[in-house]
Amino acid sequence: MLRYALKRLVSLLGALAVASVVVFAAIEVIPGDPAAYMLGLNAAPETVAALRAELGLDAGPIARYINWVTGMLQGDFGISYTYRTPVSEMVGDRLWISLPLALYALALSTIIAFPVGIWAASKRGTSVDIGIMGFTQLGVAIPNFWFAMILVVIFAINLRWFSAGGFPGWGGGLFPGLKALTLPAIALALPQASILSRVMRSALVDMLDQDFMRTARAKGLTQGQALRRHALRNAMIPVLTILGLQFSFLLAGAIIIENVFFLPGLGRLIFQAIAQRDLIVVESVVMILVFAVILVTFLVDLAYAAVDPRLRVH
């Protein structure tokens, strides 16, 4: 198990190194000079050159790459070209919204999807199963921004239970923060829960026909007990894969929902940075997202091994 974890860790570091090169190279080939952009159309060439020197843009690409990476390792992500503030502060503020939102949505999605998927599988072929599958089909099909607006109309405008958008910060305590994130989290969780419950159901149904389920029944377990005690853990591999993908998506892909609810999250930050040619912010945020995705993949790999002993030997 330890060897397996170490091996996964080595491949995690390798993937990070490769990703940093790719991100850096991609930004390099994008046309546009940040210094010229910052100073406007009428800037004198000498001023632009001075700013380039100040920003460190006149060094060679290898020197700049090394600078960038060593900076990041020390927590220094550079200074935003546009806002003239440290990137680490900007990202830190945004991360405190995006990360809780992603976790909140993921938790909701899991809490909904597990029982629903298990219920559908245990009633396979009955009207309960068909009904649940019909609902989840709808959940996948409904665009989440539209669902978000419906939520706002019902719970913010008519019932006035929640505010329609914005974020009060975590300074006022846990509850107001969570309350502000509830509607966006529900909007994000609905399609994810639909996908996850479908995956859960089909993985479980595959398990129901396995020989070891017959053995479990022959021991004297009821259908439901056999499903929970024997099928569930065997069905976890595809479910964990989807959970990992969903977390990555929720962290970075929530941009539309962030816009609907006026949440200053990572998605909006990167969108603005791209529009303003604030390349250092783009680079840093992309790198942080890459790190998050790779880290989640690593955790999912560890979870695979925890679930299935056959994977621990490799």
Next chain:
Amino acid sequence: MSLLDIKGLNLSIHSTQILRDVSLSLEEGKVLGLIGESGSGKSMTALSVMQLLPNGAEMSGQIMFADRDLTAQTESQMCALRGGDIGMIFQEPMTALNPVQTIGDQVAESVRIHKGFGRREALIEARKVLDKVELPAAEFPLNRYPHQLSGGQRQRVGIAVSIACNPKLLIADEPTTALDVTTQAEILALIKRLVLEDRMAAIFVTHDLAVVSDLADSIAIMKSGEIVEAGPTRKVLAEASHPYTAALLEASAHAPERFDVSADTPLLEVRSLTCTYPGRRQHLLHKPDPKIAVNKVSFTLQRGESLGLVGESGCGKSTLARTILGLITPQSGQIALDSGTVPNGQPMPRHMRAKMQVVFQDPFSSFNPRHRVARLITEPFHLLPNPPKGAERENAISDALASVGLAPSDARKYIHEFSGGQRQRIAIARALIARPELILLDEAVSALDVSIRAQILDLLSDLAQKFGLSYLFISHDLHVVRAITDRVLVMKSGKIVESGSTEDVLHNPVHPYTRSLLAATPVLSI
């Protein structure tokens, strides 16, 4: 008073009749052999007792077990009986255990359900049961997982699960069919010992008369969902009063009429052939040691000869077959076929591959289900420089199908429209169509019922004479090897340990391994 009394059991699944008026009875402490070919309803009879029938099953009749009618029990009453008073062992030890749970937990679960023990007590009990099925604590601690055990060891765990609560009735559904002969002998001895020690009654479901002939007190023979003959084992086997029983006995000892067509010219010569697989890496920086599957094997197969290759699973016989076919490039050694030789370490040239064909074990998974028979059996044509086209191709298809006893019109059908025996005939037609010199038969009759197996053996014998074919017949079944081969090679751990004429080797085995194989092979004792 009998422990189990089945009266007039009828069963249909989705309105297809599976069992007709099945009646059986079994005394306490006795063993009943339930024998039949695939589809005869023997497993469904066993599952009816467990009340674990597939969806859509409709049952009528009575199943009395210890004065209770099992057909009238509620689901929770049945749950209390299953694994408690009635234990069941299944055929597939590789898949019958939960792969993500330790063997200790799986055995302990039975105890926890029926005796209400806590986890700790149940594990202590599980340890005792595993000791009882001869899985000692030193080698098989409770925290082992199924994938760390061999097939025979897994079957022992399966047995431990079913006997953990000292059932009065043990139902074993083909418990040794998926195992090697020596493992089968060990498992049979274990079941016999447990039945005697604990005075358990047992139903032993099998297709193989020889397996139960010295275990069962009585036997019942099933055909198409009905019991055609039942009675004390000796009496049924000696008298065989029903024609089906007689046919079954004949088929299980069937030896096709053979014609000696072998000449003294070598067709296939294998010289110190070695095949290795990359082993598991023990250390991050060291190269892993290779695993030797075939170790310096040499032999010659004469033209027209039928050569047997026997050995247990994992001995390297399938790797050897694949190497001869050119599917694996060997690490060293030579293969010469007819006049061609494979250049060292290079893939086999196409003209050599065209001279040999193969028939595999599983008639169900060795065909692409989306192709028609005509396309399936003409696949070897891609090895020929000028494959026949048009009418010539049609004739070749018709001839190949006719020579295996199928109609030319079958060429337009899909494979799912055929039975197991017919599929194996189609596999033979596929092997024949390019007119090879040599056919490798890799466990080609092992998955077939005895009566079908007898027909296929006859067919192979006829074809050998008609087309002057040579066979390399790979099997773990010594009966079949005796019936169809002239000479035999015995393989163990990648090496040929004994070779000679089949009669000599099987009558006077020299190598201890050959002797143990022979001793383990069940013999029909009448």
